Amino acid sequence: MSDQGADTDLVRACLRQPVSRTPVWFMRQAGRSLPEYRAARGEGSILSAIGDAALAAELTLQPVRRYGVDAAILFSDIVVPIHAIGFGVDIEPGRGPVMAEPFRSAADLSRLRPLEPEVDVPYVAETVRLVARELAGSGTALIGFAGAPFTVASYLIEGGPSRTFSKVKTLMHSDPELWAELMDRLTAMAVASLRAQIEAGVDAVQLFDSWAGSLSPAEYHRFVLPATRTVLEGVADLDVPTILFGVGTGELLEAMGTAGSDVVGVDWRVPLAEARLRIGNECAVQGNLDPALCSAPWEVVAQATREVMASGSNGSGTGHVFNLGHGVLPDTDIGILAAVVDLVHQEGARG
Amino acid sequence: MSDQGADTDLVRACLRQPVSRTPVWFMRQAGRSLPEYRAARGEGSILSAIGDAALAAELTLQPVRRYGVDAAILFSDIVVPIHAIGFGVDIEPGRGPVMAEPFRSAADLSRLRPLEPEVDVPYVAETVRLVARELAGSGTALIGFAGAPFTVASYLIEGGPSRTFSKVKTLMHSDPELWAELMDRLTAMAVASLRAQIEAGVDAVQLFDSWAGSLSPAEYHRFVLPATRTVLEGVADLDVPTILFGVGTGELLEAMGTAGSDVVGVDWRVPLAEARLRIGNECAVQGNLDPALCSAPWEVVAQATREVMASGSNGSGTGHVFNLGHGVLPDTDIGILAAVVDLVHQEGARG
Numbered sequence: 001m002s003d004q005g006a007d008t009d010l011v012r013a014c015l016r017q018p019v020s021r022t023p024v025w026f027m028r029q030a031g032r033s034l035p036e037y038r039a040a041r042g043e044g045s046i047l048s049a050i051g052d053a054a055l056a057a058e059l060t061l062q063p064v065r066r067y068g069v070d071a072a073i074l075f076s077d078i079v080v081p082i083h084a085i086g087f088g089v090d091i092e093p094g095r096g097p098v099m100a101e102p103f104r105s106a107a108d109l110s111r112l113r114p115l116e117p118e119v120d121v122p123y124v125a126e127t128v129r130l131v132a133r134e135l136a137g138s139g140t141a142l143i144g145f146a147g148a149p150f151t152v153a154s155y156l157i158e159g160g161p162s163r164t165f166s167k168v169k170t171l172m173h174s175d176p177e178l179w180a181e182l183m184d185r186l187t188a189m190a191v192a193s194l195r196a197q198i199e200a201g202v203d204a205v206q207l208f209d210s211w212a213g214s215l216s217p218a219e220y221h222r223f224v225l226p227a228t229r230t231v232l233e234g235v236a237d238l239d240v241p242t243i244l245f246g247v248g249t250g251e252l253l254e255a256m257g258t259a260g261s262d263v264v265g266v267d268w269r270v271p272l273a274e275a276r277l278r279i280g281n282e283c284a285v286q287g288n289l290d291p292a293l294c295s296a297p298w299e300v301v302a303q304a305t306r307e308v309m310a311s312g313s314n315g316s317g318t319g320h321v322f323n324l325g326h327g328v329l330p331d332t333d334i335g336i337l338a339a340v341v342d343l344v345h346q347e348g349a350r351g
Numbered sequence: 352m353s354d355q356g357a358d359t360d361l362v363r364a365c366l367r368q369p370v371s372r373t374p375v376w377f378m379r380q381a382g383r384s385l386p387e388y389r390a391a392r393g394e395g396s397i398l399s400a401i402g403d404a405a406l407a408a409e410l411t412l413q414p415v416r417r418y419g420v421d422a423a424i425l426f427s428d429i430v431v432p433i434h435a436i437g438f439g440v441d442i443e444p445g446r447g448p449v450m451a452e453p454f455r456s457a458a459d460l461s462r463l464r465p466l467e468p469e470v471d472v473p474y475v476a477e478t479v480r481l482v483a484r485e486l487a488g489s490g491t492a493l494i495g496f497a498g499a500p501f502t503v504a505s506y507l508i509e510g511g512p513s514r515t516f517s518k519v520k521t522l523m524h525s526d527p528e529l530w531a532e533l534m535d536r537l538t539a540m541a542v543a544s545l546r547a548q549i550e551a552g553v554d555a556v557q558l559f560d561s562w563a564g565s566l567s568p569a570e571y572h573r574f575v576l577p578a579t580r581t582v583l584e585g586v587a588d589l590d591v592p593t594i595l596f597g598v599g600t601g602e603l604l605e606a607m608g609t610a611g612s613d614v615v616g617v618d619w620r621v622p623l624a625e626a627r628l629r630i631g632n633e634c635a636v637q638g639n640l641d642p643a644l645c646s647a648p649w650e651v652v653a654q655a656t657r658e659v660m661a662s663g664s665n666g667s668g669t670g671h672v673f674n675l676g677h678g679v680l681p682d683t684d685i686g687i688l689a690a691v692v693d694l695v696h697q698e699g700a701r702g
Contacts, residue, residue, distance in 0.1 A: 164680055166643035173644065173651040216619050216641065218658075250601045251620050268567050269602050290567065292517035293524065300524040307569075329515055 014241030022348025023070035028327030078147025117196030144197030148209035191234035213248025268325035365592030373699025374421035379678030429498025468547030495548030499560035542585035564599025619676035
């Protein structure tokens with residue numbers, strides 16, 4: 001853990017401690033929406049960019065310079081660990097992660113050997129060190145992340161992005177033993193990846209269970225929550241705040257609030273005040289401006305931002321990390337995002 | 352309204368009256384999953400098939416013969432009315448409705464003239480009459496349908512299927528007057544379409560607000576619920592049961608329960624017992640087996656079906672229409688769907 005991290009508003013908000021102003025960052029803040037990103041990335045593949053620590057550090061820092069957000073998030077991808085151990089994955093522009101050979105049966109477990117971060121993904125720790133050095137003393141935190149076991153499994157089994165999650169649901173129900181073994185491997189992988197990032201200097205970590213909202217509450221409890229808990233327990237001794245996030249999780253928030261994270265991220269469908277009731281008082285909340293609104297006229301976005309601020313405040317002004325309800329959309333007006341940061345800082349300033 | 356309709360379990364369940372057994376039908380039960388559908392459809396476009404009353408009647412009846420479901424649903428599409436008035440829409444196989452020129456501004460309102468069903472879509476009433484004649488006295492109901500104003504608007508404005516609904520959300524927030532005018536036109540169109548179907552002989556109607564779940568509760572209340580109510584009021588005097596359905600509507604069920612429908616359809620994310628609490632006692636519930644599970648082994652599907660039956664029962668065994676939580680997926684095992692019908696009939700049999 002970097003030394004300055006504990007002094008940032010981001011970390012304090014995650015821990016429900018007093019902040020100087022409500023911290024704000026945006027999921028997918030680094031990316032195609034930024035012209036400087038498109039210029040720096042050029043034609044190479046995203047996995048190559050992630051593997052180039054100097055470039056990845058630059059891409060991580062770009063949105064901090066452009067927006068003045070309170071946190072950088074490591075430029076990486078949730079499939080980097082499975083790519084690094086040779087599972088066979090490509091990230092197709094405009095589509096997402098696609099598996100060369102999807103996970104189908106117990107025989108595929110052998111393709112998921114343990115991750116050795118220092119050997120398999122040395123560039124990740126190197127990127128963290130480069131960014132942490134740059135941010136030292138700035139008051140800006142660095143967030144690391146991993147894919148939660150269910151969401152990574154959904155890519156492995158579906159073979160790519162899915163709208164129905166039919167194959168992954170079928171596997172968990174029809175072969176619970178194989179599912180448990182797969183979850184165990186992906187849990188260990190997430191823990192190893194997060195620990196390496198924390199040891200290299202990130203100040204907080206987010207666990208992306210982006211597609212958990214496709215599940216019924218019963219499925220989430222039985223097939224997903226135990227592994228999620230184990231990941232979070234696996235980094236608890238390292239003493240950085242943890243954020244658990246998914247989309248469309250209205251029915252799951254109560255369960256997610258028991259997973260052991262410091263913060264639960266919420267999409268735009270559930271007002272934050274209502275989300276707090278479901279999640280419980282042991283967690284901070286993160287969110288939840290609708291990214292689809294960020295190409296609307298400024299008055300619309302400003303009004304929506306104020307509503308999120310009002311709903312996210314728990315009265316004492318602590319325990320809210322402002323974010324979008326999901327990632328920045330590629331055609332978002334970046335001037336609007338800059339104005340959102342300013343407005344959050346202005347509205348969320350204290351003392 | 353056909354005379355036999357009131358004597359079907361489907362209609363009685365919608366009205367929370369005693370049934371001989373829990374009725375079951377499947378959204379998208381007619382379609383690509385059936386070999387007899389693929390054989391009958393051939394190479395023509397789906398809009399041509401809908402315009403051919405004899406063919407559309409045959410496609411409507413195929414799933415009744417194959418599965419023994421308690422309701423046929425008219426073979427049609429929610430964009431048929433806008434197609435018929437010349438807005439310019441095609442249904443692309445595997446993608447969905449695509450607009451030649453999306454709705455962008457007030458100037459486009461003139462492209463949405465009122466629907467005159469007897470002139471614009473005479474084949475719809477003809478299909479209803481053909482199917483109603485075939486089903487007379489069989490105990491199988493015929494369901495008509497329309498797209499709810501928001502969901503039709505989302506196609507008009509986005510230009511096709513969307514994952515973000517960014518353009519439609521931007522329009523409703525940034526130009527509420529134009530949005531209200533658009534809703535008025537689409538409300539009148541849905542009412543005209545539903546009234547024509549009811550007068551031709553359907554026994555119940557479903558209003559598909561499939562994508563309402565993309566909205567926040569505040570957006571739904573302000574921009575969508577009023578128009579939905581007006582549609583339902585517009586057919587109330589014709590005295591057939593109405594069903595209101597959307598996907599991912601957990602946060603909206605309370606509002607949807609006040610829209611004036613007899614039934615609210617629920618996807619698989621909210622257990623039906625919980626859905627009843629949100630919707631209130633004035634409505635029956637429809638759903639909610641996860642369609643993604645229908646290619647799993649039978650034991651998995653059977654267990655999930657029993658859970659839906661248990662959760663859907665309100666104690667007195669009334670007020671539940673069994674269905675999937677969304678449409679049948681193209682690669683669904685149709686033997687499984689037939690077995691689901693048998694199991695629902697067996698488990699839901701009374702007296």
